[in-house]
Amino acid sequence: MRNPYLPYPVRIESIVTETEDRNLKTFKFVFLNKEDEEAFEYIPGQFAELSVPGQGEIPIGIASSPTEKGFIKFTVNKVGRVSSYMHNMEEGDIMGVRGPMGNWYPWETLEGKNIVIIGGGFAFTTLRSSIAYMLHPGNRSRFGKIDVVYGARMPGLLLYKEELAAWEQRDDIGMHITVDSTDDPNWKYNVGFVPAVTKEKAPSAENSYAIICGPPIMIKFTLPVLTELGFPPERIISSLEMRMKCGIGICGRCNLGTEYVCKDGPVFTLEELSQLPNEY
């Protein structure tokens, strides 16, 4: 058995600065060894430990979709030691990726259902993975209607702007991009907080699941909206962010009741979360 703590060596293929404040950069990695790429078989919703020798590891949701081959992508917010260091790295640098880790959005269950994706700020990464996955020609037919509510504080802070624009052009996905406020007269999308926009767009709860990721305050105010729209707790899915180290359910850090968020999560339904101590 491969040492689960040993990262796969990867090369940074490209670094894209996503946001105006330059705090978010998307790293595209290619595996140094072909067999590692094959071993790294993932499903949207999973995360991986990005491993920078000399600095440490950080758990980051996988932003690419398994339908995209030849690379994996992560969008990293500059907060701590490892992410700050990564922001100063350059294309061609070698580092490590360990994973995939954790569970994923329940795609089997979601099959045939309408999907409402609600995201805020920089927690949009695994949602991007999910959207790309669902929109893949081989997958699109497996799902019903897809609605996306995605908000950021201002236009400059939206992730994946080019893709968002491309999705906007499509008719097989309902895009509802919004910002809290903007002084850009050419802004053509919504202005308003995510909960309000969700309420306004009122995606049907009929045969639907909602996947919601974002800052706690957004989640707090969006959940009542979803309930009002008729989504029961077992059909609202969220992903937790906890401090993690090992990522494989051993080191004990992300323990939450009987669960290890890194291994048994990070994806939980609202129903499942209600059975767990609220220490997240």
Place this chain on the structure above:
Amino acid sequence: MSNWEPKIIAFLCNWCSYGAADLAGVSRMQYPPNFRVIRVPCTGRINPKFILSALRHGADGVWVSGCHPGDCHYIEGNLYARRKFALLKNLLEHTGIEPKRLHFSWISSAEATKFADVAREVIRTVKEAGPARHFIKKQAEVA
């Protein structure tokens, strides 16, 4: 070890001792090249952890130099530092760091000669102490 030369880290106050070092240069005073200067705004800026860190990085000696009492550019930074260093030096020595490795001085920006004199003295004394043996951080001694 015959050609061993000590490595000394010097923390110099920008307003005085660093200027004295500059002036010593202007006057072409010669002293051995054993120390590396880190310029700080005031000796009051020097956190004891800098000195520990210097030792941990294998410095054979540490030299801190600032303004004479009463001459602090920031009024009294050096006087607070004086207290801190008194205790720090004592505790380091108490726990086994040789006194010859730790040096403190007051040198004004005009005292180039004193700077060069003290520089030579510091280097000489650290040489007497020999290569640093303790407090050096190496690869962690763990399982």
Place this chain on the structure above:
Amino acid sequence: MSEIYISKEKFPEVVGQLMSHGRVYGPVFQGQYHEFARLDKPEDIDLSFQNTRLSPKDFFHPHSERMFTYSLAKDDPERCILKEAPKDYSTKVVLGIRPCDAKAFQLDDRNFDTETIKDPWWVQRRKSTILVGLACNSPCSTCFCTSMDTGPFDASGLDVLMVDVGDGYVARSVTEKGRECISSIKGVQTVPAQAAEKEGQLKKTAEESMGKVLDMKPIYEKKTLELFHDPLWEEVHFSCINCGTCTFACPTCWCFDIQDEVQGDSGDRLRLWDSCMFPLFTFHGSGHNPRSQKIQRVRQRFMHKLKYYPEKYGNGPACVGCGRCVKACPVNIDIRHVARLMSTSCSCPA
């Protein structure tokens, strides 16, 4: 299954035999306490101890250990690629370990050694270590193993169980590894009948001296969230100073941290013990800390041991009743008291 009898005169020689095969560890008296240490000579071992001050968990999960090494040198083609740090996995015998401590390793196995994920260092060390236990003839007043699904003569976590029957030791293998170990010992006797008889008496006396002081069943039966929200934590947490001594002394506390250290051009990835008692344990980079309050951390530790673990694995509590935390806690938080509160007090409406 095999069994032998080793007289006390003979014992040092037996230890010597084991030492000639490989590394042997045993309790050694160090000033005021006993601690497990590698034996330099057979006489170093001192089996007249009650329990070691710290648990012997660092046999398998050392406080600090190097996981990987790597080079950061600019011109190194292997730059930034992690390499497993070399380890010594040669056979080692731990002599005189208490049944409770050995039982603890079994509980810990659930964490380190699962179907899907195996902690390589733990697994390999476990594999290469032979645990020769010593039954507790006279447990301490702080011991409560009998309440925690184990006991002073519990052989379940051991490869060999030795019982001190007065003039000698009865050693009985529990596993195949243990059997091989015993078989390799030369010049020993078979177990005399009176020794076997004595053994039974000793076991009975030891177990009875403790009795069953705690009933864990009500804890298992209660709902997690009920216990979680119980006001008992308000009382329990007050005196705690979050020092983490309990977790460091505990044989079933396994939480760890991973750190990188760099010296010049080379670096190590290290892991080291951590503690759920420390506020930084759960501190998230965003500044959010889900267990920022002392009460949350105190609750986490006891809940994890006595509720979450048994619920997750159906395997009894993650506590073997060794009593180390009871003795070591500088403010006298007593897990027996906490367990009693958990099993009785519950003011939540059902």
Place this chain on the structure above:
Amino acid sequence: MDSLEGEAGNFTAKLKSEPRFIDPLRCTGCGDCAKVCPVTCVSEHNCGLDRRAATYIRYAQAVPLVFAIDPEICIGCGLCEKVCLAEAVKYDDQPRYTDLKVGSVILATGNEVFNPSDFDTYNYARLPNVITSMEFERILSASGPYRGHLMRPYDREEPKKVAWLQCVGSRDTHHCDNPYCSGVCCMYAIKEAVIAKEHSHSGMEAAIFYMDMRTHGKDFEAYYDKAKEEGVRFVRSRVHSVESVGDGDLEITYADENGQMQQEIFNLVILSVGFQVGQEGMELAKMLGVDLNENRFVKTDSFTPVATSREGIYVCGAFQGPKDIPQSVMEASAAASASSLLLSDVRWTEAKVKEKPTERNIIGERPRIGVFVCQCGINIGGVVNIPEVREYARTLPYVVYVEDNLYTCSQDTQVKMAQVIKEQGINRVVVAACTPRTHEPLFQETMSSAELNKYLFEMANIRNQDSWVHSGDPTQATEKAKDLVRMAISKVALLEPLKESELGVTRKAMVVGGGVAGMVAAKDLADQGYPVFLVEKSSRLGGQARKLFQTWRGENIPAYAESLAKEIESHPNVKLFLNSELKHVDGFVGNFKSTIQNGGEPELVEHGITIIATGGKEFLPEEYSYKKHPRIVTHQELDQRFAEKDPSLKGINNAVFIQCVGSREPDRPYCSRVCCTHSVESALELKKINPESDVYVLYRDMRTYGERELIYQEARRKGVIFIRYSLANKPQVELLDGKVQVTVFDPILQRPIRMQPDLVTLATAILPNESDALSQFFKVPVNAEGFFIEAHAKLRPVDFATDGVFLCGLAHYPKAIDESIAQARAAAARAATLLARDSIFFSGMVAFTRTMDCSSCGVCVSICPYNAPRFIETGRDAGKAEINPALCKGCGLCVASCRSGAIGLRGFDDSQIFAMIDSV
């Protein structure tokens, strides 16, 4: 200055600049020219005690630190031109003439030191070991001829026994025409004695021969006391002669206190020489048409201490009269205030606004470091292997560009550097060259022109601290250069662009205290157009001045105070708060909000600066039977009688003044400075009223400093009798049958003298008014005696360490009215430097707290000399510390003292210093 034409507000000054023969813009200060120069002459800066070359810098602190050629001794050999790689030598340099249009002129030409050569009994001209105090200053100086080693000129031996002879060229009309006291010599002699003892390796003995020990400045008396404790011997005697004995030693003959002649041998004799206005000064005054007084100082009066006889020309410093540094600095600011009053209408009209460069936002960019290695001609390149350093730098992390230059500081390199920075997308720069102390601003300028934040810069000092000091060891010097470059790179990679924050200024002033000092400060600011809130505790303006009679020059003080008060009361820019006190103060420099309580509703006012002029008061003693007899009075009580022209004064036949009542005592150790002069002046007044009266002054040291000495001499001429007493043997004042009897021990007669005076005047101490509340409101310190403590005793005598708060008058220390006025005007001038602007900028290099890590322990709040840290009062972080960038000076004291690691320092943060340590 060749001439000055025109009038106040519109002068034309013709200036002549002598040629320097070395272009200061090209000179790098490397000193190669001086090394090769074949000629030398004595160094004037070191008082002729050593020599210098024809290419020279007069002293090491010169700004700019560039060389010049002395044409008097240059032989034109051309060597310096040859070695100067910067091509700075210009043999054909010519004088430059400039016409300058100015509105006012300030004379700050200073004074010359008395030359004691003619003093034949002291044999200065003949004996090498008889030197002046100025020469001794150079000897003690680290940058002096003996590098600070205590030696005497004759044989360079360390003197074991040194004498100072006071009043050489002062208080003397026999050997010279300098009747005045130079005011500074007592203090500097004590200082020299104490420092010489510190420098000595063999416990040097020091003796100071003096007439009166005049330590009347703030904290001077304590220094005097300490010197005594440290074994400096004080001998009250005027030395008769100095003669050579033995091998360079000197025999001093003097009369001791009992009048016995004594001989004593010293190794070195120092003449404490005074000031005098020299020929140049007198000629300048004549050219300008400025009147001088009888002592050849610029003539001024007590109420306009910096105004000369010609309007628009002001004077400060020793040209105005003998004085020490603090007083000179105060007068300098006072002259600036007077001058800006004259010119306030045209403020900013000549100012040029510096264009603010646009700045590239580099946030989020990976560091791209450019390294520029300077050869400095051969100064660095001749020792350090530059190509090796350059190639080494290339291998270091984040370095994207490296080059070396002949002179990185040269104009053409600067242009190129800016271009390279832009082309290469460099976002951080390291220059390995000379010292940041001289060159950092220049390179930062280049950073700005390359649109980079100037704080993204670091220097590696590979010249002054490497090539120059290790010229014999090129290998090691090169290694050191590489290390220094590596350290600089490791730091610069972590630097972030810093913002120089801007803060608006409330262009209004508050003056606390309505005495003369407060009124003068208020008036100066109000006259310049700034609204002033003047807060006075009592019901009327004027303070102590109302209770005084006249200045030592005979000017009427109450009348002056009255006219000043009238002006203030009717001044449109002054809002007066009588019977008022400050209740609360919020804010800081530029933005104070103060609550004034004046009986009714408290009033909130906003102001940008505060001047504290809370004044002082007369000490009322319990000794000397004060209050027990109507004939025992204080100075103010006597002044009152003078002012009222009390007829009974005529009947006083016998008057006694007792000095140092409540001053220079163990529980109030300071000297109250003005009482000696006051007593002499009152004694003269009594003599004027009744020339037949017997007037006695019982004193410890007569401290009629400066030109005040003249009235002391006048009093003695007029028969006032001065009897010295000692602290151990104080005069006795007894009441016998309704009469006052004073007994004092006369040291000359060696017996007690009894008097039955009609009047006993007690020269009592001056006390500060209550200062605790203001001290807390404005976070400014107060000393043990209750006087406010200025930021720096000498260099910043009216500032506080806390920005935006100033001080003047008796709240600072006892002083005469002319000094109070000068200080008040100085405070106004300093305040105006803030009030003149709409906003103030703060350095980017300031401390900041991470409140999450703050433990509220308060160490930062308690130690910061500038009161920059404070506790957050409300909100989530209440109780944690924050740092006001407007007050922070970036010293880092709080940063290093914070155990919790909650404080960072921009530009010198822990991570940056650790990175340098890491990379040593």
Place this chain on the structure above:
Amino acid sequence: MQAYTERIREAAKRLLSDEKVDVVIGFRKGTIPFMNEPYLAKTPEQVDQLVWDGNCGVNLANYLPRRTDRIAVVAKGCDSRNIVEHIVENQIKREQLHILGAPCKGMMDKRRINAELKGREPSSVEETGSEIKIKGQDLDLTLSRSEFLQENCAICIHRNPVIYDDLVGDLVEEQKDVDRYADVRKVEAMSSEDKWQYFDDLISTCIRCYACRNACPACYCPTCFVDESRPQWVGKTIDPTDTRTFHFLRAYHLAGRCTDCGACERSCPVGIKVRQFTKKLEKDVKELFDYEAGINPDMRPALDFHRPDDPQGFIK
């Protein structure tokens, strides 16, 4: 001792029922011999759990920082000094506190007594004025109390609380002529090499659990320097250099603040004599700056101020 308990209960009851305080912090009877547990009583009924004896070694000042309620707290000499420290360092307000001063004759050293028992377990322990009577199976031992005091208690010169609102016992005579620094001087007399070795041996068993730090009332930083990440300059493993760095700087952070309450040593699970670091500082602070921590609520700790004549012989 019984008298103290009664007076503590009486005062606590009174203060709680008069609503003078919201809580009372004291001790309750421990679950094992020679241990009591710090206890927070909120109601007059809970007050009956409060006790006092020679096992109240825990420094209750540790429980005060960041509390916002009104607290009555039982304080020995050392606790009271740490309370003073807390007041000076803004960890608690004087107005919040009602200090029940407990003049103290020293607390018992559990470790030394247990060593004396050699594994025998007491069933009853009785403290008289100067003796400890221990009984149990095969056990009937009378120990002299003064010989089994915590080391810091044996050399304590501030047994009486320095600040209090009520006393729960009569003031005791302060120990005079105790030699507080014999151990420090012994080390001072060693060669540098021996000193190094001495401290290396001293901390060789450290497991970096930080109990010493967490038990110390003066260690209340939200983030300890060992956990700093900007940059992380001390390793967290049991590497000897890192371990020493921790102990060294922890002690240094207590310079001029340590009251020698002994909490660090009491709590160390492996019995390290960590006071060997702090005592040197305490001695120096006293000798160089004539300062004792936690005596004067109007005075900042020794490193927070300076005097013109501070020693500087070590500076060239």
